[in-house]
Amino acid sequence: MKEKSQRDHPRVVSLHPFEGIVLSHGDSALELLMQSEDCVKILGVDGTLEHINCGGLRALELAHESEILGRIWWDIWPERSRPFVRREFMEALSGSPRMFKARCPTALGTPRCWSVNLKPLISRAGPVVSILCVSRDITEDSDTAEIAQIA
Numbered sequence: 001m002k003e004k005s006q007r008d009h010p011r012v013v014s015l016h017p018f019e020g021i022v023l024s025h026g027d028s029a030l031e032l033l034m035q036s037e038d039c040v041k042i043l044g045v046d047g048t049l050e051h052i053n054c055g056g057l058r059a060l061e062l063a064h065e066s067e068i069l070g071r072i073w074w075d076i077w078p079e080r081s082r083p084f085v086r087r088e089f090m091e092a093l094s095g096s097p098r099m100f101k102a103r104c105p106t107a108l109g110t111p112r113c114w115s116v117n118l119k120p121l122i123s124r125a126g127p128v129v130s131i132l133c134v135s136r137d138i139t140e141d142s143d144t145a146e147i148a149q150i151a
Helices: 028-035 054-059 079-093
Strands: 012-014 022-024 039-043 049-052 098-103 113-122 128-137
Touching: 039 054, 054 128, 079 098, 079 113, 079 128
Parallel strands: none
Antiparallel strands: 012 022, 039 049, 039 128, 098 113, 113 128
């Protein structure tokens, strides 16, 4: 019996950074990633934004993922924030989970405050292979004193 390829199954998704992993709709991991209202991103070890979920597109006010994929993650932050955000990324890349709160407008310029969690994804062999970045819009909930004022 001929085995069907992934193309023959329109409800099967392969996440680019993890080409060896095939998830079908209904799998808990894929559903959590795709249905979360949080902005869920996968960042390459060089900082390149490799994947973003639908909730992230909505949160960042983007029409399509092509507007952001392939860009360096800290470059989407305001210029004054970039050194801080890059340092946090580099800490996560060294294996340390990071969390911070900071301001960054959406693609349409809407001011937003974000709670950002960076989680290193480590291969079985040991090195960090990518960073899972989950950003939550805390604009309405935030106490302005808690938000990092990055010079």
